[in-house]
Amino acid sequence: MDPKKFITLYRTPNPGATVSHSKAAELFIQDEPRTDWHDETLWFVREKRDRAVQQVAEWEQLRELASQIKDHTLSNLHAYLTQFEQQAQANGIKVHWAADALEHNNIILQLIKEHQVQRVVKSKSMLTEECHLNDFLIEQGVEVVDTDLGERIVQLRQEAPSHIVLPAIHLKKQDVSETFHQHLGTEKGNNDPQYLTEAARLHLRDKFIQSQLAITGVNFAIAETGGFVVCTNEGNADMGAHAADIHIACMGIEKIIPKAEHLGVFLRLLARSATGQPITTYSSHFQRPREGQEMHIVIVDNGRTKQLGRPDFRNSLKCIRCAACFNTCPVYRRSGGHSYHTAIAGPIGSILSPNLDMKANADLPFASTLCGSCSNVCPVKIDIHVQLWKWRQVLTAEGYVPTGKKVAMKGMAFVLAHPAIYRLAGKMGRWVMRVMPFVTNNKTFNPWYKQRDMPAAPKQSFRDWYLKNKQ
Amino acid sequence: MSSRGKIMTAIKANQPALLQLPDVQMERQLPEPSAILPQFVKTLESIGGKAVVINDVAGIRDTLEQSRNGQQYIVNTLPYLGTVNTEVISGMHAGSLEPVFTAYIEATLGVAENGSVWLYEHQLKNRLLPFICQHLVICLHAHTIVPTMHEAYEKIDIAREGYGVFLAGPSKTADIEQSLVIGAHGARSLLVYLITG
Numbered sequence: 092m093d094p095k096k097f098i099t100l101y102r103t104p105n106p107g108a109t110v111s112h113s114k115a116a117e118l119f120i121q122d123e124p125r126t127d128w129h130d131e132t133l134w135f136v137r138e139k140r141d142r143a144v145q146q147v148a149e150w151e152q153l154r155e156l157a158s159q160i161k162d163h164t165l166s167n168l169h170a171y172l173t174q175f176e177q178q179a180q181a182n183g184i185k186v187h188w189a190a191d192a193l194e195h196n197n198i199i200l201q202l203i204k205e206h207q208v209q210r211v212v213k214s215k216s217m218l219t220e221e222c223h224l225n226d227f228l229i230e231q232g233v234e235v236v237d238t239d240l241g242e243r244i245v246q247l248r249q250e251a252p253s254h255i256v257l258p259a260i261h262l263k264k265q266d267v268s269e270t271f272h273q274h275l276g277t278e279k280g281n282n283d284p285q286y287l288t289e290a291a292r293l294h295l296r297d298k299f300i301q302s303q304l305a306i307t308g309v310n311f312a313i314a315e316t317g318g319f320v321v322c323t324n325e326g327n328a329d330m331g332a333h334a335a336d337i338h339i340a341c342m343g344i345e346k347i348i349p350k351a352e353h354l355g356v357f358l359r360l361l362a363r364s365a366t367g368q369p370i371t372t373y374s375s376h377f378q379r380p381r382e383g384q385e386m387h388i389v390i391v392d393n394g395r396t397k398q399l400g401r402p403d404f405r406n407s408l409k410c411i412r413c414a415a416c417f418n419t420c421p422v423y424r425r426s427g428g429h430s431y432h433t434a435i436a437g438p439i440g441s442i443l444s445p446n447l448d449m450k451a452n453a454d455l456p457f458a459s460t461l462c463g464s465c466s467n468v469c470p471v472k473i474d475i476h477v478q479l480w481k482w483r484q485v486l487t488a489e490g491y492v493p494t495g496k497k498v499a500m501k502g503m504a505f506v507l508a509h510p511a512i513y514r515l516a517g518k519m520g521r522w523v524m525r526v527m528p529f530v531t532n533n534k535t536f537n538p539w540y541k542q543r544d545m546p547a548a549p550k551q552s553f554r555d556w557y558l559k560n561k562q
Numbered sequence: 563m564s565s566r567g568k569i570m571t572a573i574k575a576n577q578p579a580l581l582q583l584p585d586v587q588m589e590r591q592l593p594e595p596s597a598i599l600p601q602f603v604k605t606l607e608s609i610g611g612k613a614v615v616i617n618d619v620a621g622i623r624d625t626l627e628q629s630r631n632g633q634q635y636i637v638n639t640l641p642y643l644g645t646v647n648t649e650v651i652s653g654m655h656a657g658s659l660e661p662v663f664t665a666y667i668e669a670t671l672g673v674a675e676n677g678s679v680w681l682y683e684h685q686l687k688n689r690l691l692p693f694i695c696q697h698l699v700i701c702l703h704a705h706t707i708v709p710t711m712h713e714a715y716e717k718i719d720i721a722r723e724g725y726g727v728f729l730a731g732p733s734k735t736a737d738i739e740q741s742l743v744i745g746a747h748g749a750r751s752l753l754v755y756l757i758t759g
Contacts, residue, residue, distance in 0.1 A: 132739070135740065146675075147675075148591060149588060149590040152589075153588075156584055156586060159581075159582075160583065160586075162581050163583040165577060166578050166579065166580045167580055168573050169570050169574050172573070173570075188565040190568050240737040240746060244737065244738075258737070260740075262738075262739075264738050264739045264741070267739075284738040284743050285743050287738055288735060288746060292747060295747060296660070296747070313720070316720060316721040318721060324733070324734050325733055325735050326693045326746060326747045329690075329693045329748070330693050330747050330748065332689075333656075333689040333690040334690060344573070349583060351721070354715060355710070355711040355712040359675075359710065359711050366736075369605060369609065369675060369677065370676035370678050370711075370728065370730050372730050372731055372734060373693075374728040375726075375727045376725065376726045376728075377725060378723065378725060378726070379723075379724035381724060392572070396573055396576055397572075399572075400572075400575065402578070
């Protein structure tokens with residue numbers, strides 16, 4: 092495909108997303124019971140994570156180790172990538188390099204054409220989402236079947252995943268039932284998750300057995316051995332990779348870890364952080380293709396080297412894609428993954444995406460309360476909330492912040508810097524809320540009021556109270 | 563310049579000064595040896611697996627023989643459990659393995675903290691077998707269970723064979739409204755025999 096056409100069609104992030112996070116979130120929260128359900132469901136996952144973490148006495152040591160291993164790896168990345176490539180090739184794996192999303196997609200398309208493949212299955216890979224591989228291949232006449240249950244559900248609905256670990260978390264079982272009724276012929280109105288999962292199992296078994304080529308992601312690539320690890324609960328990556336004649340594994344340059352012993356650290360952290368499980372059901376270690384099989388690895392940059400060169404933001408490349416920061420985030424839980432209009436939503440997506448396209452993603456670092464919960468749960472200690480705050484400054488300096496926001500921020504800074512004006516403004520605010528509540532309890536003048544109730548205005552400020560009551 | 567060259571040049575230009583690689587050895591309290599087996603059993607059951615502690619493999623052999631009298635396709639990979647299904651080999655097509663109802667496979671070691679077992683490729687006979695079978699039975703010598711993943715990686719060599727897997731419980735998903743369903747794409751059940759004899 093012509094690069095220019097690809098950029099306009101599939102520019103990362105999605106060019107169709109002209110709607111900002113706050114506008115998209117406004118639509119999402121219109122259905123209040125559903126918003127509450129979304130919020131509670133993700134908080135439930137966060138609580139499961141907490142319980143799993145509390146079982147491990149050395150949890151904080153593990154986080155520190157993981158963080159340091161990743162920091163070290165990023166500081167010696169060229170050497171580890173070189174070592175990984177040599178080892179992988181010695182293992183009989185073919186290694187490809189892609190500077191950007193289009194090259195990544197073209198490498199895969201080329202392999203599909205060379206082998207005259209008709210049927211492709213793919214397990215979860217956020218990198219292929221980032222590169223819009225599915226859309227690209229469909230345009231070229233190749234059908235790709237996503238095999239993770241959540242991804243298959245959203246694929247049938249022609250939606251994007253809304254969460255990197257739980258792709259269909261924005262849907263209710265009634266939605267899934269309706270989708271499966273339409274596409275897989277399940278009984279109308281049967282919403283039983285067991286029944287629906289069984290239908291998907293049968294549907295996808297067929298696809299696995301017939302597939303000629305399987306695409307998977309990579310959770311960890313080990314420089315020392317030239318092998319890689321893929322983690323799933325469903326077993327879909329293995330079903331695909333072991334049944335097909337060709338296995339293509341796609342990875343970003345930051346997936347490298349130096350040694351096999353480091354897997355012990357990361358596998359202890361990953362599933363506990365993600366879903367509260369002690370480990371994923373399958374942690375598969377691919378070392379060599381099986382007899383008669385072809386195995387390929389595509390190593391992708393797509394903006395990562397640029398992020399590596401930004402000292403304030405480089406450690407976002409330590410991310411192991413557990414989504415703990417999603418589940419804990421008060422903004423993500425109440426705005427849904429699609430509001431972020433990027434392949435990777437949530438707090439981590441909001442610090443990764445501006446690197447790819449500042450203009451299109453200038454809204455995302457503002458989709459946060461800066462409460463810091465994301466940084467506290469991050470298993471590799473990325474300072475996510477600090478980076479959100481720093482991105483805001485970069486984006487404002489680069490001129491990507493709307494004038495209204497800029498003026499409001501300047502006004503606020505002025506008020507906060509002048510105590511007398513601040514006190515006067517507070518007094519006026521309290522008076523208005525008491526005497527003319529219709530001014531603040533008004534969705535047109537006061538955006539804050541849209542999905543919230545205003546608090547009762549106190550008679551006096553804390554400062555007044557303090558001055559009166561101090562000895 | 564090739565993409566590889568471009569990427570490597572950019573990495574060299576942008577990566578920070580070399581930071582030290584930490585030692586993965588850390589001070590921590592390991593469970594009493596007698597607590598390891600109960601912890602494995604408890605954890606495995608919490609993730610949907612079933613554990614049976616057994617002194618003598620004869621008990622497993624009898625169960626296997628009985629299940630063979632039914633109509634189902636049972637695959638045994640272990641000589642000590644009777645006749646071995648030698649037809650299951652690496653090159654076997656997925657379509658021929660799809661009818662496998664139960665597979666009996668031996669694991670190298672178990673991990674108490676997460677209820678997983680390590681399987682080398684040679685133990686599987688075919689990489690697909692533990693995934694495509696409807697039910698999976700694992701035989702594990704109880705003395706091979708280690709406390710955590712750190713000890714597991716000290717004992718195994720992931721580069722020794724073409725493939726290996728830590729397998730923990732039956733295949734599962736919670737992708738529909740976070741409702742846990744056992745039996746997504748892989749085995750619908752996992753039974754681990756812990757052989758103490």
